[in-house]
Amino acid sequence: MTTLARTIEVTRRYGDVLALDRVSLDIREGELVGLLGPNGAGKSTLINLFVGLRRPTSGTVELFGGSPSDPVTRRGIGVTPQETGLPESLRVGEIVDVVAAHFPAPAAKDELLGRFGLDDLARRQVGGLSGGQRRRLAVALAFVGNPRLVFLDEPTTGLDVEARRALWENIRSYHAGGGTVLLTSHYLEEIEALAQRVVVVGGGRVLADDTVNAVRDIVGVRRVSFHAPEPPDLPGVVKSERDGDRVVLFTADPDRLVIDLVRGGTPFSGLEITPTTLEEAFLALTSKESAHV
Numbered sequence: 001m002t003t004l005a006r007t008i009e010v011t012r013r014y015g016d017v018l019a020l021d022r023v024s025l026d027i028r029e030g031e032l033v034g035l036l037g038p039n040g041a042g043k044s045t046l047i048n049l050f051v052g053l054r055r056p057t058s059g060t061v062e063l064f065g066g067s068p069s070d071p072v073t074r075r076g077i078g079v080t081p082q083e084t085g086l087p088e089s090l091r092v093g094e095i096v097d098v099v100a101a102h103f104p105a106p107a108a109k110d111e112l113l114g115r116f117g118l119d120d121l122a123r124r125q126v127g128g129l130s131g132g133q134r135r136r137l138a139v140a141l142a143f144v145g146n147p148r149l150v151f152l153d154e155p156t157t158g159l160d161v162e163a164r165r166a167l168w169e170n171i172r173s174y175h176a177g178g179g180t181v182l183l184t185s186h187y188l189e190e191i192e193a194l195a196q197r198v199v200v201v202g203g204g205r206v207l208a209d210d211t212v213n214a215v216r217d218i219v220g221v222r223r224v225s226f227h228a229p230e231p232p233d234l235p236g237v238v239k240s241e242r243d244g245d246r247v248v249l250f251t252a253d254p255d256r257l258v259i260d261l262v263r264g265g266t267p268f269s270g271l272e273i274t275p276t277t278l279e280e281a282f283l284a285l286t287s288k289e290s291a292h293v
């Protein structure tokens, strides 16, 4: 399968902040890839490198086998950034025209606006759009140039349930027609609804690159904590640590763990079961793996 976009050992720093740490990733033709990770994980930085808005501190970024800083190469992509500053006084239809002028074979305007439920708003100034309408326009603009590959950075932020589902449908049909997508999200549900492949990033590193099912199992890890003198030795614990005088155990099956804890007769108090953050879940998993090496 043709690789459309690639990073090889890419590191990106902003001053002292290490936003990406030796990330190698291939996006192949026809894939719908979800990039999942907590705030500050490095998702937007990765997209900005792919689309040529930023350069890596070290390592290589390739787009269609060339450089993302080449404007001709960039004509094959569409992008919805996390935030867009669209000119308030332009009408929706005019903005589509301006963007379309940059591409050799743009989509038909009416068809595009219809697809994104913006047909009734073609003559509305951007300043008069609601937040959700603006977001839909920002996503529609990624598709104006009939791209081979689109990068969507949190495309459904600010959309209500109905608009979110309509947008998912659009993304699916673009993909079904042969398009390739990389989209970011904080939410596993969104990635589950769309992607087959999930790349989880945390702390600037790729923590997992797997199927949706595999990742769902991993992020299902829970944090069980309680006061106890010693950490008990229980089955199903993927990682254990101390937080002051509390024992903290990570497990995919907290019910089982509590039953075993009670049956084991270990004295404990102040039991708490909380979901893990994505980062915690993956750190638990990676430390378990390293412990087995």
Ligand SMILES: Nc1ncnc2c1ncn2[C@@H]1O[C@H](COP(=O)(O)OP(=O)(O)OP(=O)(O)O)[C@@H](O)[C@H]1O
Residues within 6 Å of the ligand: 014, 015, 017, 018, 019, 037, 038, 039, 040, 041, 042, 043, 044, 045, 046, 082, 186
């Ligand atoms: N222009 C910048 N100057 C300084 N630091 C930056 C800049 N852009 C990003 N960072 C830092 O780089 C790290 C990664 O940020 P990035 O925006 O890529 O994460 P993200 O995964 O997209 O987060 P979010 O989900 O919150 O959008 C963060 O620590 C962030 O504060």
